[in-house]
Amino acid sequence: MKPQRKRLVARALGALVAGGLAWAALASGIQGETGGPAVAVADEAPGYAVEDFDYPQADKILAEQGIVLKRGDGHIVLADCASQTGLLEIYARSSDKVCFRVTGTSGYLTLEIPSVYAIKGNDYAAQVDMTVADEEQSYDIAKNTWTAVGESADEQGREFMLVEIRTSK
Structure with missing residues (x-):
């Protein structure tokens, strides 16, 4: 060799x-x-990421705006009302106008906004659930127009809390 x-x-x-x-x-x-x-x-190897669907920075939003944002799928998010057109607008006695940007083909968000009386829809079909005492009421929100909800739609004028928003395209 x-x-x-x-x-x-x-x-x-x-x-x-x-x-x-x-x-x-x-x-x-x-x-x-x-x-x-x-x-x-x-x-x-790193562990697995598990989505819990809790709303990000919910504590900060509660402290700054008095809105309780609980859980959602990320397709309905809090937005600055002056940032763009086509937002879902919530009117309540307990706070200023609150707006949400809606994306995707469907979405949901659980939250707590007391004393909601009107909602202006956007291009999405939307339904909201509201509560007063131990009673729950659901409302269909008209696209791109105002819908009376809560106390403005209640014969007794009771103050309802907005607890869930659902949207679909």
């Missing part, structure tokens, strides 16, 4: 032996420098 070929074969065998020793050390749990057993890096 030529000397150059002998060196190539020796290097290849050396690499195989070194790789085999490293594998054997990992498989047998030989302790590393830190004193713990050697662990393959693949065993330390």
